[in-house]
Amino acid sequence: MSAIASPQPPAAPATDGGSPTAPGTRERGWSTLDWRIRSGTVALIWGSCFLLIELGTNGYAPPYVSLGRMIFGTLVLAGTLAVKRERLPRGVRTWGHLVVAGFLLNAFPFTVLAYSQLTISSTLAGICSATIPLWGMALSLLALSDDRPTRRHFGGLAIGFIGVLTVLRVWRGFSGEDAVGIAMALAGAASYAAGWMHVRRALAGTGSPHLSLTVGQMLLGTAQIAVIAPVLSPLPTSFPVVPMLAITVLGALGTGFATLTQYGVVIEVGPTVAAVNTYFIPIVAIVAGVTFLGEPLTWNIPVGTLIVLAGAALTQPGQRPRPAGESHH
Secondary structure (H helix, E strand, O other), X not given: OEEEEEOOOOOOOOOHHXXXXXXXXXXXXXXXXXXXXXXXXXXXXXXXXXHHHHHHOOOOOHHHHHHHXXXXXXXXXXXXXXXXXXXXXXXHHHHHHHHHHHHHHHHHHHHHHXXXXXXXXXXXXXXXXXXXXXXXXXXXXXXXXXXXXXXXXXXXXXXXXXXXXXXXXXXXXXXXXXXXXXXXXXXXHHXXXXXXXXXXXXXXXXXXXXXXXXXXXXXXXXXXXXXXXXXXXXXXXXXXXXXXXXXXXXXXXXXXXXXXHHHHHHHHHOHHHHHHHHHHHHHHHHHHHHHHHOOOOOOHXXXXXXXXXXXXXXXXXOOOOOOOOOOOO
């Protein structure tokens, strides 16, 4: 994810990249497929990112897994920006906010998530990432957001918390899971929530296309990781192939292609409907971890995950889904 990793844009422009599309017409290629297929593909890719991170950390230190992910993802997104002949954002203020967004949505969560998977399973990391909506609700309360929470929202927050405790089997003292690794994964999820809150408040009215803002954010996030990576860990002295391939796919597909695809789905059906695929991400992460990495699956993992997802769903705003083609800003 550039978001698991990153959630869909907070609000999508009426047209992709600022180029109006005539009513009744559709672009050729991948975008002609039904949005459900594209959305499901995004869920599969983002849910598999935790498996790819696990493979990447088998050969490279976490900061370089994050750096490689950012480089390959940025190449895909920047290449798309060039093909569309769009420009990067302008204005010192906008770039200042993008520095914050690049840190909260990319540099920090990508790195701490990779570190977390040194000590916890990819399955558990994926479930922790499912708490992003819960963190969003909690942070909106702390920040005194204009979005007034309802009893349903508070109930969702409580249910989600119970789900996390169920996954961790707190009645057995976390069942031997590493507390620091869990804290890192949850911190990454909280960072995503804080990042999107910042984007909604600071960048929604800039007038720049979302693809342009995303590329600017990715460039700055890449620069941040490039500076801090050598401080956190020595430069790689060997380049094992399988971990490198995993990082390449993680960046090009997970952070590049999937972000572009989700961007198009948001444009077509609106952010509320497009967000549905995020609820399948931890399920994919569980299946991938158990199937390809042989990670253990006990009853509390699927049960706790379902409870977390139920709580997350209750914290979401009850917006009316927009039909395809309807303008949304």
